[in-house]
Amino acid sequence: MPHPVRSPLPPTTRRRRHLRRALTALTAAVASVASVASVALVVTAVPTAVAAAVATAAPAAAPAAPTAATANVPVVGVASGKCLDVSGASTSPGARIIIWPCSGHSNQAFTATAAGELRTLGGTRCLDVAGSSTTRGAVVQSSTCSGGANQKFDLRTGTTGAATGATVVVGRQSGLCLDVTGASTASGAFVETWSCNNQGNQAWRTTLSADTQPPSAPTSPRVGGLTCRTVTFAWNAATDTVGVTAYDVYHDGQLMTSVGGSTLSTSLTVVPGATWGLYVNARDAAGNVSQASATVTIAPPQCQVDTTAPSVPTGLRGTASGTTVTLTWTASSDDVGVRTYDVYRGGSRVGTVTGSGATPPVTTFVDSGLAPSTTYAYSVTAADATGNVSARSASVGVTTGAACASAVCGVAQVATDTDIPWGLVTLPDGSVLYGRRDARTLVRLDPATGGKTTVGTVPNVSGTDGEGGLMGLAVAPTFGSDPWLYVMHTSPTDNRIVRYRLTGTGTGLRLDTATGQVLVSGILRNKYHDGGRLRFGPDGKLYASTGDAQNPDSAQNVAGLNGKVLRLNPDGSVPSDNPFGSYVWSYGHRNPQGLAFDSQGRLWEQEFGNSVMDETNLIVRGGNYGWPACEGTVGTCGTTGYIAPKRTYPTSEGSCSGIAVVREALYVACARGARMYRAVISGDSLTSVQTYFAGTYGRLRTVEPAPGGLWLTTTNLGDKDSTADNSDERILRVTLGP
Structure with missing residues (x-):
């Protein structure tokens, strides 16, 4: 039922607001003319140090001008014929949202972002439910964009009543609809949230739709002025249907800095003697992120000549x-x-x-x-x-003593490979099936002899010039009678989960590509942060880890598939008990990879941090693990609703990928840390943490249970490109103690 009407604003207040709107419009017009007049004078400065590099590159293109018809558009009430409006065109956080006669001003222009925001006032403010309230009658206001759940909305098409064919705006956090108080049609009537009822005061006419088109990848990345401490990195502009608003600069998957959309170079602080791969992504106002530019490798020199060796230990x-x-x-x-x-x-x-x-x-x-x-x-x-x-x-x-008395009793090299062994499973006959990430092939390994046979090539796999490609593998407990192989891989357009039947046995095992089924598609891909691990749970469901595709906001968007742990039925359908009615099982993850279940049926997850710490999490249904607000325990992690990790590791001692649980101990394989951790699972804590193989075998990628122990793979060469057969890796069998 309609609720009580609030009194409209007095005439004097309305006249003052009309005047302020007129002044705002005049100011905007003057600024627009000034901007046009100065276009010919705008030059993106490139430091002298990069002049030579710039001269040899393609000319820098100017950033694209906004052209999308669905950006900065009005939202008109069906019942009132009036526009959604930021009261008084105020830019102060907390300004009320009202309805007002349509004027075409910026305080009545909205853009929907891929993250679910409704931005206004030129994209500088977001529609916001005050106090993150989930109760009926909550104030709707304009506020500084925070990425919070109270600023996320879904645009739905009405199917009944006065809302038929119109747009209904639903708050993601509350499930309540954007509503004109008391079904009023008067100018100045407030907007709030209320139970969705398909009445005309909750129905809106608009061409508004989310901008889901990412910018093009920046081109011609180049460096100049390299010293032991700094380098200047430059690139050519990306293009976008609406407009590039920012560039994010990374080295090897780690965010270094972000600059504005009109800036095409930046000075970076580097580490003497460290070899880094620099690249840049473009980002638009809707939060869409481009694919990465090509990588430029740098090797800063030492800051001083040093020919003196350390003393002998x-x-x-x-x-x-x-x-x-x-x-x-x-x-x-x-x-x-x-x-x-x-x-x-x-x-x-x-x-x-x-x-x-x-x-x-x-x-x-x-x-x-x-x-x-x-x-x-x-x-x-x-x-x-x-x-x-x-x-x-x-x-x-x-x-050594007469017998093994520790957790790890032996290590044997079973095989080597010239590509990256990434996904690995043990088949019922005791043989091992592993995927070669960049070569895109599957190999059967006989543990007894070390003999290898090629099982097949997975179709449609694409590299990312980073860490994408052929990633996670899984087989169901029913594999003996239903021999499906589940694969997660990067395609030319996305990351996806597929399955294929395996035929034959022993050395005759083959991948039947004609049986291929795409179970999940549309998982965003990028150079790094593609996730990729698969694991069947004791509930018979398939779990998958997905990275944020270098778009941190995607991790908090439960309507998307990135920065998540997903859960699906073996046939690709959505389980009826999933928390959000989609594949999403947990969210707020940066680049999760390791997945493992303990004897209690609980899911543990291993996740890459950015530059401070990695984390091991105990995953719960519908849990929010905090990224990008939290990296491990750093950031605004005290926010209610964020689940803290069970253990963190400095990135210099971590960058851990795969995990496995054997006899109530969690084993973690680390790349940059070049080690394996072992931790005892005690209740919901990880205790008695020990370090093994620190530097013995180099970077470790995958650890999986094996009869009597573990399988462990290395990832030392070529793991940051998509070039096949440029590696020299090991597959190790670890024997565990009693």
Whole structure:
């Protein structure tokens, strides 16, 4: 039923507001003329240091002018014939939303973003439900855009009553409709939220629709003026149907800075001696993000000439516990600073302990999975950031015990590959099936012999010149009678989940591409942040991790598929008990990859952070894990509704991808950290965390349960491009202790 009518504004107040609108319109017109008159004088400044690079690149194109017909359009009430209006054209947060005779001014012009916002006043303010209220009668106002759930709306087409064929605006947080108070048609009547009833005061005529078209990728990325601490990065403008509003500059998937849409170069702070891949994405006002530019590799020099090696490590000593050896030594000294220690067993390097520019490396190392009753000789060298290496320390001999008494008892190399082994599953016959990410092929591995046979090539897989391609694999518990292989991969247009039947057995196992079914499509892709892990749960459902595709806002949009953990039936349908009526199971994730279930049927997830910390999460139905407001425990993480991680890791010791649970212990494979973590699951906590293989095998990508242990794969070469067969990787079998 209609609710009571509030009194319209008095005539004097209305006249003052008309005057303010007229002045606003005049100011906007003058600004527009001034902008047009100055176009010929606008030049994007490029520092002298990049002049040579700019000269050899294609001419920079001017940013595209807004042209979309659905941007900055009015929203007209069906019952009143009046426009949705920011009262008094006020730019102050909290200005009320009213209806008013249509004037064409900017306070009556709205743009719908892909994130669900309704922006007005030239895109500077968002429609907002005051106080994040989910109760009827909540005030609707104009406020600073925050990305909050109270600023997200769905545009739906009415199907009954006065709303038939019109637009109904529904708040995502409350499920309530945008409503003119008391069904009033008077100028100045307030707008609020109310139970959806399909009446004329909740029906709107508009051409408004979300801008879902991303900008084109920026072109001709280039650098100049590289020093040990800085570099200037420049690019040519992207184009967009509405207009580019920002550029986001990354190195290797890590956001460095964002600049305005008219800026085509920026100065960056770099790390001496670090090799980075720089690239840039374009972003529009609706939050759509382009595909990334090409990558430019930089290698900043050291800031000073350094030819002096660190001193030789001293005091090396070791102790054995079963088949595990723990080494300690006295730190080396250096005129600049020790960056790494390399640990040698006999003549072979078996580990690397790494520090940062600010923190020296620790002076301890654990060597696991050794043979029982065997004496090993160890030595250590120190290196600085320039690459000067000390002589080896004095050798120390350590004899292992008669039997394994630790969690990790042995490691054996079963196979190598010239591509990145990414997804990996154990089949019922004990053989292993793994995917080669960039080569896009599937391989069957016989663990007993190390023999490999090609099973097939997955169709329509595309690289991203980053970390996309052939990613997660899964088989259902019913595989023996229903041999479907589930695959997550990047296509030329999106990320998707597909399935194919496998035929034959043993070395005759083959992928039947004619049986292919696309289960989920439309998951946004980008150079990095593509997620990609698949895992069947004890409930028989398939779970998938999806990255934010370098569009952080997508992680909080429950209407989208990115920055999520998804849950689907094996046939691709949506389970009836999913929390949002879609595939979305949890949200607020940056780039989740690892998925694993414990014996209680609980889902654990491993997630890449940006530059501060990675996180391990315990996933719950409908849970919000905070990205982009939170990175681990950093940011506005105290906000009600955000679920905190169970453990965090500094990115220098993490960048972890795959996880597995074996006998109530969680194993985590880390790339940049070049190590495997083991943590005991105790209640809903992770305790007794231990580190294994720190630097022994380099970057680790995938860890999966194996009979009696784990499968572990490396990702050392070519894992940041889409070039096939430019790697030298290992597939390891880890034997676990009692």
